[in-house]
Amino acid sequence: MAKMTMVEAINMAHAWEMAHDPSVVVLGEDVGTNGGVFRATVGLQQRFGKARVQDTPLAEGLIAGTAIGMAAQGLKPVAEIQFMGFIYPALDQIASHMARLRNRTRGRLSCPVVLRMPHGGGIHAPEHHSESLEALLCHHPGLRVVCPSSPARAYGLLLAAIRDPDPVMFLEPVRLYRFARQEVQDDGQALAIGCCFVLREGSDLTIVTWGAMTVDSLKAAEQLAADGVSCEVIDAGTLAPIDFDTILDSVVKTGRLLIVHEAPRTCGLGAEIAATVSEQALYDLLAPIRRVAGYDTVMPLYRLEHDYIPGVARIVDAIRATLAE
Amino acid sequence: MSEQRIIAHFEIPYRACLDGDGAPLGPLPAWVEDGELLRRMYRAMVRARAFDTKAVNLQRTGKLGTYPSCLGHEATHVGVGAAMRPDDVLFTVYREIGTKFWRGVDMLDVLLYWGGDERGTLYQRSPQDFPFCVPIGSQMPHAAGAALAMQIRDQRRCALAFIGDGGTSQGAFYEAINFAGVKSLPLVCVIVNNRWAISVPVAAQTAAATLAQKAIAAGIPALQIDGNDLLVVREAVGEAVERARGGGGPTVIEALTYRLSDHTTSDDATRYRSAEEVAAARRLEPIARTRSFLQSRALWDEADEQALKAACSEEVDAAVKQYLATPKQSTDAMFDFLYAQLTPTLRAQREEARRYAALGH
Numbered sequence: 001m002a003k004m005t006m007v008e009a010i011n012m013a014h015a016w017e018m019a020h021d022p023s024v025v026v027l028g029e030d031v032g033t034n035g036g037v038f039r040a041t042v043g044l045q046q047r048f049g050k051a052r053v054q055d056t057p058l059a060e061g062l063i064a065g066t067a068i069g070m071a072a073q074g075l076k077p078v079a080e081i082q083f084m085g086f087i088y089p090a091l092d093q094i095a096s097h098m099a100r101l102r103n104r105t106r107g108r109l110s111c112p113v114v115l116r117m118p119h120g121g122g123i124h125a126p127e128h129h130s131e132s133l134e135a136l137l138c139h140h141p142g143l144r145v146v147c148p149s150s151p152a153r154a155y156g157l158l159l160a161a162i163r164d165p166d167p168v169m170f171l172e173p174v175r176l177y178r179f180a181r182q183e184v185q186d187d188g189q190a191l192a193i194g195c196c197f198v199l200r201e202g203s204d205l206t207i208v209t210w211g212a213m214t215v216d217s218l219k220a221a222e223q224l225a226a227d228g229v230s231c232e233v234i235d236a237g238t239l240a241p242i243d244f245d246t247i248l249d250s251v252v253k254t255g256r257l258l259i260v261h262e263a264p265r266t267c268g269l270g271a272e273i274a275a276t277v278s279e280q281a282l283y284d285l286l287a288p289i290r291r292v293a294g295y296d297t298v299m300p301l302y303r304l305e306h307d308y309i310p311g312v313a314r315i316v317d318a319i320r321a322t323l324a325e
Numbered sequence: 326m327s328e329q330r331i332i333a334h335f336e337i338p339y340r341a342c343l344d345g346d347g348a349p350l351g352p353l354p355a356w357v358e359d360g361e362l363l364r365r366m367y368r369a370m371v372r373a374r375a376f377d378t379k380a381v382n383l384q385r386t387g388k389l390g391t392y393p394s395c396l397g398h399e400a401t402h403v404g405v406g407a408a409m410r411p412d413d414v415l416f417t418v419y420r421e422i423g424t425k426f427w428r429g430v431d432m433l434d435v436l437l438y439w440g441g442d443e444r445g446t447l448y449q450r451s452p453q454d455f456p457f458c459v460p461i462g463s464q465m466p467h468a469a470g471a472a473l474a475m476q477i478r479d480q481r482r483c484a485l486a487f488i489g490d491g492g493t494s495q496g497a498f499y500e501a502i503n504f505a506g507v508k509s510l511p512l513v514c515v516i517v518n519n520r521w522a523i524s525v526p527v528a529a530q531t532a533a534a535t536l537a538q539k540a541i542a543a544g545i546p547a548l549q550i551d552g553n554d555l556l557v558v559r560e561a562v563g564e565a566v567e568r569a570r571g572g573g574g575p576t577v578i579e580a581l582t583y584r585l586s587d588h589t590t591s592d593d594a595t596r597y598r599s600a601e602e603v604a605a606a607r608r609l610e611p612i613a614r615t616r617s618f619l620q621s622r623a624l625w626d627e628a629d630e631q632a633l634k635a636a637c638s639e640e641v642d643a644a645v646k647q648y649l650a651t652p653k654q655s656t657d658a659m660f661d662f663l664y665a666q667l668t669p670t671l672r673a674q675r676e677e678a679r680r681y682a683a684l685g686h
Contacts, residue, residue: 025477051477057507062466062500069470069484072453073414075477077470089496096460097467103662105446105456110665142663165665194668241668 028080064093099142119171132263156191202232255286265293287325347617375637394586400611404558432644462495491522540577552580
């Protein structure tokens with residue numbers, strides 16, 4: 001079994017599904033000859049031809065809208081938006097059409113589209129290249145939003161996303177693209193969308209997080225383990241629809257909840273998780289729910305990006321504060 | 326200046342078959358010899374108008390929601406429908422009922438849709454056609470995508486997209502025709518220039534002399550036609566769809582017509598345009614003109630007209646009766662079509678909606 005990075009696993013998932021399902025078509029800016037700016041689609045055009053790997057003009061709304069028309073004709077488009085910060089022109093197509101086509105035609109037409117996009121910051125990228133906008137997407141009924149946190153989960157979840165009969169927004173944490181290598185079996189096995197991943201079991205406090213923040217959350221949990229604090233770390237994995245069963249079971253067990261995300265705090269997905277846990281498990285809580293999130297600021301240019309992105313220290317402090325209640 | 330020369334030169338052709346009174350301007354296309362086809366197209370125009378008149382009246386009496394009339398657009402809508410094949414795919418704005426009816430959409434469907442019921446998009450006889458598209462211009466990339474799918478699969482079909490004059494101001498219009506040009510997609514775009522985008526006239530929409538010329542920037546052929554001339558619509562669109570299906574690439578056709586109605590039943594066009602302008606446009610409306618042409622060829626007479634009007638009236642009344650007798654969907658319908666499979670959160674919310682619906686809300 002080969003050890004590989006997340007971006008290589010994403011490439012491998014594309015190749016598997018294209019080889020096994022002739023209706024899968026890749027499109028986006030620079031996805032062909034260039035193989036994508038992060039090389040997620042490298043080699044696919046050479047292997048599967050120009051008809052199945054299409055370079056598009058530079059227009060995100062066009063990419064999303066074109067994918068809708070292709071999907072309604074029975075293809076399975078896997079489209080790349082080059083950075084999540086460029087999603088805004090595509091939001092009209094995503095919200096007004098992609099998320100709604102099944103509903104507004106009573107199931108006659110549907111949109112089995114995957115929109116892949118790099119998510120978050122931390123790689124010294126220019127302005128508008130480091131955004132975490134998952135809450136914008138999770139707010140729209142009809143979409144699934146998925147965010148993997150390891151090469152193997154990226155492989156399995158991308159296969160699931162392509163096979164899903166509904167539109168899936170696939171958020172790829174840029175910091176993790178080449179962060180670590182992991183053995184990934186190229187066996188075409190999909191992981192389930194809509195399920196959390198318990199990355200570390202614990203009994204004192206539950207951390208719910210996703211994407212690149214799983215790394216910092218695990219580090220914080222490891223650091224506190226030395227002091228005898230036992231943290232359970234849950235990777236939400238699918239952000240819409242979110243697996244509240246696993247989260248609630250964990251909170252009932254630990255009695256404490258910390259939510260960690262890179263996106264700004266206000267109206268972030270953490271607020272939704274906190275509200276739902278309050279509604280359904282308030283009397284199991286031993287302490288108030290806390291959030292560690294990006295500040296409610298614009299994502300700064302890269303000299304300050306690591307001051308913006310929540311780090312291990314902020315997570316450790318929030319855990320200690322919760323345990324001290 | 327060391328060098329100055331013209332490096333590109335463009336022209337936009339204009340085409341018409343009939344004059345304002347329905348008299349031929351010159352030799353007509355060969356298919357015009359098919360009298361039964363002409364009669365069928367004329368009947369479809371009258372049928373669309375009969376429905377349209379009734380729909381406006383239904384709204385006025387509180388039995389239908391906001392409705393966008395197609396009054397005056399019938400030649401463009403029916404001409405396009407008649408040029409398409411059943412296995413082409415249609416992408417409309419929200420006014421093109423003449424084309425939808427031609428492709429087998431039921432009057433009941435259209436009444437249900439504007440009467441607030443999603444079941445009006447079921448389109449049993451044109452199952453790949455998209456439903457009405459309300460966000461202006463946003464249907465264009467869908468049509469390009471469908472055309473791309475046809476091209477990838479090497480099918481001899483095409484996508485046809487309508488857009489309005491106002492819609493050509495949207496980025497999605499340019500993005501889609503630009504893409505169609507780059508890929509030589511089997512896409513035909515018909516711009517229905519009815520002169521008014523609610524209260525904004527074309528002159529306030531663009532400084533361009535024609536809307537067709539916007540296609541020049543996308544590198545694709547374009548022409549302007551008389552959209553109230555049924556023959557030229559069917560002929561020009563027919564040539565374009567034929568070329569598209571055969572791998573000859575996209576075309577943009579600007580059809581000049583006039584919105585004789587308000588924008589929708591919620592609009593009052595007397596606020597922004599003169600009665601004189603509307604009266605002048607009405608003299609060029611397509612149905613009388615087409616009838617005049619048919620009569621000149623002895624393809625239509627007063628008895629035909631009376632029989633058609635009676636048949637349309639009967640059909641419309643039957644559709645209205647069926648519409649008014651259709652019970653609203655259960656609240657489950659809000660939830661059941663969002664995903665292929667209901668999510669746990671939606672299941673709980675569906676239960677809640679059921680509970681309150683049972684209380685009468």
